[in-house]
Amino acid sequence: MEPKKLLVVDLEATCWERGAHVQEQMETIEIGALLVDPSGGVPTREFQCFVRPSRFPSLSAFCTQLTSIRQEDVDAAEPFGAAFEAFLGWLGEPRGVRFASWGDYDRRQLVRDCELSGVPYPFLDDTLNLKHICCPKFGMKPGGMAQALARAGLALDGTHHRALDDARNILRIAERAFEGRLDLLMACPPSPPPELRPRPSRPGSGHAFGP
Numbered sequence: 001m002e003p004k005k006l007l008v009v010d011l012e013a014t015c016w017e018r019g020a021h022v023q024e025q026m027e028t029i030e031i032g033a034l035l036v037d038p039s040g041g042v043p044t045r046e047f048q049c050f051v052r053p054s055r056f057p058s059l060s061a062f063c064t065q066l067t068s069i070r071q072e073d074v075d076a077a078e079p080f081g082a083a084f085e086a087f088l089g090w091l092g093e094p095r096g097v098r099f100a101s102w103g104d105y106d107r108r109q110l111v112r113d114c115e116l117s118g119v120p121y122p123f124l125d126d127t128l129n130l131k132h133i134c135c136p137k138f139g140m141k142p143g144g145m146a147q148a149l150a151r152a153g154l155a156l157d158g159t160h161h162r163a164l165d166d167a168r169n170i171l172r173i174a175e176r177a178f179e180g181r182l183d184l185l186m187a188c189p190p191s192p193p194p195e196l197r198p199r200p201s202r203p204g205s206g207h208a209f210g211p
Contacts, residue, residue, distance in 0.1 A: 004126075005044070006036040006182060007097040008174075010166040011106045012069060014053050017062040027053035028113050029074050030067070031087055032163025034171055035097070038182035041175055047090045048164040050077035054116070067161045081117040094122035098186060102145050102170045103131040129191040130170060134177040145170060152176040 012030040015021055028051045034043040050073045053059075059071050077083065091097065101107055107127060114121040135142045138151040145166060149156055152173055158165030178185050 002096065003038070004186065005097050006034075006038050006128075006186060007091065007099050008034040008036065008130075008167045008171050009099060009101050009106050009110075010163045010170060011109050012067045012161060012163050013109055014056055014059065015063045015066065016060045020060075024112070025055060026109060026112070027051070027055060027116070028080060028083075028109060029053055029059070029063075029069055029077075030163040031083065032165070032167040033087065033091070034164075034167050035091065036171065036182065038186045041180055041182050043168075043171070045090070046164060046167075047087060049083050049086060050074050051083040052077040052079050054079055068159055069162075079117070080113045081119055084114070084117070084119055088122065098126050098128055098190075099123040100128040100130050100170075100174075102148075102166070102173075103142070104129055104191065126190045128185070128188060130174055132191070133185065133188055134173050137177040145173070148173050 010032045011028050012032075013026040013028050015026060030050050031047065033047040035045045035047075036043050050069065052074050057074070059069065059074060064070060078086070088094070099107065107123065110123070111121050113119075131142045131145075131148070135148055135151075138148065140148070140151050146156060146160060149169060149172070154169075154172055154176060157169055157172065160166065160169075174185055175182065
């Protein structure tokens with residue numbers, strides 16, 4: 001059987017300033033992903049698309065400032081069901097990858113969006129929480145992506161809180177943490193399945209209220 005590839009996923013989602021934010025009402029507005037061959041450590045393909053939210057189609061001023069995603073970007077995008085179908089079409093067989101993200105926010109948000117849109121969630125097992133895997137290798141407690149970049153001696157590349165740029169930076173952290181041996185990362189045990197219980201969140205922590 002062909003070895004699995006590493007799928008690094010980052011999402012941006014609707015959000016509001018402190019006091020108005022409700023995590024259960026968040027919807028994905030951008031999907032960014034890298035498909036990586038662990039033996040070479042280089043992304044073989046990249047994916048990015050905007051997503052039009054359905055429950056709250058107008059982005060808050062806080063959200064546009066945090067993410068730099070414009071209202072016209074999401075207005076011109078497909079709703080989640082069609083966007084996720086395009087993402088899976090780009091990916092191919094989900095069983096051929098290990099889903100990886102910085103923290104468990106992205107996975108839980110995808111589960112929430114799939115449930116809202118009536119779409120099956122395909123990444124049930126064999127996933128990697130890179131925040132909990134990589135941070136201890138830099139002598140730090142699990143924290144935000146920007147903090148981990150700094151501890152790893154890496155400068156932020158691109159725009160923070162943009163999905164594809166964050167996915168690229170997350171991969172750089174993983175490569176530094178494992179000294180380029182992504183095959184060792186792929187040998188890590190899977191993270192527990194996602195839970196949808198509300199968790200405390202605060203503006204600006206992690207990416208778009210994620211980790």
